[in-house]
Amino acid sequence: MLGTICRFWRDQRGIALILVTIMLPAIIGFALLAIDMSRANNLHNDVQKGADAFAIAAAAELDGAPDAWTRAERAMENLVDNTTRFSNSGLVTLASAGSVTVNPGASSCRSRGNISWCFLKSLPASDSSPITSSNYATTQAETLFVQVTVTPESFSSIFPASFLGGSNGLTVGATAVAGSPGAVVCDMVPVFICNPFPGQSLYEVANSGQFYKKSLKLVVGSTSWGPGNFGFLRPSDGHGYGETDLATDIAIGRVPECVSARRIYTQTGNLTTKVKAAFNTRFDIYANGGGFPSKSDPRWPPAPNVRKGFQYASNGNGQGSGSQNPCNMELATDATRYHQLTRDTSFTGQIGNGGWDYTGYAAANQMTSALTHFGSSYNNTTNPPSRYDLYHWENTHDSNGNVVPVGDPNSLVHTQSVGGETGVPACASTVGDEDRRLIYAAVVDCSDSYVQSQLNGQSGAPPAIGFASLFLTEAVTGDEVMAEIVDIAGSRGRGTMENFVRDDVQLYR
Structure with missing residues (x-):
C-alpha cells in the first residue's frame, strides 16, 4: 500500500492538464483582451483617419477669402467619404451632410452630421495645451487652421471587465487640426x-x-x-x-x-x-x-x-x-x-x-x-x-x-x-x-x-x-x-x- 502511494506521488503523467486547467481562465482572458485591443485600435484608427481627412480637406480652402469657410464646409461635405468598423453600430459612414448648426457661443464653431469643427486663428505654443476660445477665428481673413472632432462611437468589449469592477463599454473619438499657410x-x-x-x-x-x-x-x-x-x-x-x-x-x-x-x-x-x-x-x-x-x-x-x-x-x-x-x-x-x-x-x-x-x-x-x-x-x-x-x-x-x-x-x-x-x-x-x-x-x-x-x-x-x-x-x-x-x-x-x-x-x- 505504501509503495502504491509512493509511485502515485512520483508519477508526473497528466500534470500538463492540471496546469492548463489552472491557467485556462487567464489564457482566455488575455486572448479576449488582445481581440478587444485590436478592435478598439482599428476603430480608433478609422475614426482618426476620418478626422484627419476632414481637417485636411477643409484646411485646403482656408485662403483668407470671404468665402473660405463656405468652401471649407463644402469640401468636407463633398470630398471626404470615410467609414468605421467595430463599433456597436457596425459599419458607420462618417458624414458631414445636412444643415450646418452654428454654435451660439462661437460663430466659428459648427457641426453637421457626426462631425463638428472650429475655425482657428492660432494654436497654443505647446501641443499639450488645449485649444481654447482665444484661438478661435472671428473673421475668415484671419483663419489659418481648422479643428475637426468626430462624434465618439460606442464600443463594447468582449472581455467581461465588469467582473473586475470595470466597465464593459467605452467610446472612441478623434480630433484633428490642419492648417494652410496659403500659397x-x-x-x-x-x-x-x-x-x-x-x-x-x-x-x-x-x-x-x-x-x-x-x-x-x-x-x-x-x-x-x-x-x-x-x-x-x-x-x-x-x-x-x-x-x-x-x-x-x-x-x-x-x-x-x-x-x-x-x-x-x-x-x-x-x-x-x-x-x-x-x-x-x-x-x-x-x-x-x-x-x-x-x-x-x-x-x-x-x-x-x-x-x-x-x-x-x-x-x-x-x-x-x-x-x-x-x-x-x-x-x-x-x-x-x-x-x-x-x-x-x-x-x-x-x-x-x-x-x-x-x-x-x-x-x-x-x-x-x-x-x-x-x-x-x-x-x-x-x-x-x-x-x-x-x-x-x-x-x-x-x-x-x-x-x-x-x-x-x-x-x-x-x-x-x-x-x-x-x-x-x-x-x-x-x-x-x-x-x-x-x-x-x-x-x-x-x-x-x-x-x-x-x-x-x-x-x-x-x-x-x-x-x-x-x-x-x-x-x-x-x-x-x-x-x-x-x-x-x-x-x-x-x-x-x-x-x-x-x-x-x-x-x-
Whole structure:
C-alpha cells in the first residue's frame, strides 16, 4: 500500500492538464483582451483617419477669402467619404451632410452630421495645451487652421471587465487640426502688382479669358493705387532694405525669402535708374564701365533671346552704325528695320486690348515665311499670338518649323532683322535660361481699403490674392514696365506655375 502511494506521488503523467486547467481562465482572458485591443485600435484608427481627412480637406480652402469657410464646409461635405468598423453600430459612414448648426457661443464653431469643427486663428505654443476660445477665428481673413472632432462611437468589449469592477463599454473619438499657410512662392522677383481687373478674382478673370495676351503698363503706384500699378517687396525683417538691395534682387530675380500670400511685405517707391537697370539685365543691357549691374556678374545673365528693337548707338549719321559696340545700344526709331515685341494698339487705363503689330514684327525681323509654321491664322489685331508664345517659338524652332534646343545657332533667335539685329545676347559673358524674361509677381487687390492702408513705405504687409507670371516684352526705357500676363497660380491657370507655387496643407495635431 505504501509503495502504491509512493509511485502515485512520483508519477508526473497528466500534470500538463492540471496546469492548463489552472491557467485556462487567464489564457482566455488575455486572448479576449488582445481581440478587444485590436478592435478598439482599428476603430480608433478609422475614426482618426476620418478626422484627419476632414481637417485636411477643409484646411485646403482656408485662403483668407470671404468665402473660405463656405468652401471649407463644402469640401468636407463633398470630398471626404470615410467609414468605421467595430463599433456597436457596425459599419458607420462618417458624414458631414445636412444643415450646418452654428454654435451660439462661437460663430466659428459648427457641426453637421457626426462631425463638428472650429475655425482657428492660432494654436497654443505647446501641443499639450488645449485649444481654447482665444484661438478661435472671428473673421475668415484671419483663419489659418481648422479643428475637426468626430462624434465618439460606442464600443463594447468582449472581455467581461465588469467582473473586475470595470466597465464593459467605452467610446472612441478623434480630433484633428490642419492648417494652410496659403500659397507660398520662393525665388520670385520682389514685385507686386495691383489686380488689373478689380472686383474680380484672378480665377474669374482666367475663366473669362480676359487675362492672357494683353499688354500691361506697370507703373509704380507711389501714393495712388489702381489696376496695373506695381510696387516692390522686401524681406519680412527688411526695414532699411535699400535701393541697391532691391535692385540687386530684381536683377537676380528673387526676394531673399519665401513669400506667403497670407502676408506680403511691401516697399513702395519709385522706378529708379538702378531698378530700371536691374530689369534690363534680361535684355543684355548693362552699365558702361564697372557700374551696377556688371555685365561680367553671372548672377544676372541675359535671356537667350533679347530681340528688343535696338540699334548700335548712333555716331551722328542717323543710321545707328556707331562703334558696333553691343554694350552701347539705343532704342531704334525705324520700326521697319528694328522691331521689338510691341505693346497693344490701344489701352483702357493701363490694360491693353490684346491686339499688337504681329505682322510688322515678322516683316521687320524677316521671319514672315518662317512664322507660317507657327500659325497661319494670326493677323495684325484681331487674333495675334501671345508675345510669350512667339518668344518661346523663336527660341525652340528653326526657319523650317523644326524643333531645336534653346540656344541652337539655327533657331530663329539668330535671324537678322532688316537693320541687322538678332536676338542673340552679345554684351554679357553668360546667358541665362529661357525664363529670364518671366517675372513672378504677387497680385494684390488694391481696391480694398485695408490693402490701401498697408501700401505705405516699408510698413505694410497686405495679403495677396494670388501670384501671376509676367513676360517682359520690352526693355525699360521710360517710367513703365511693359509686360504680358502668361499665367496665374492655381488649378485654373495654364499649369506653367505648378512647380513654382507651393500650396501645402499639413496636420498640426
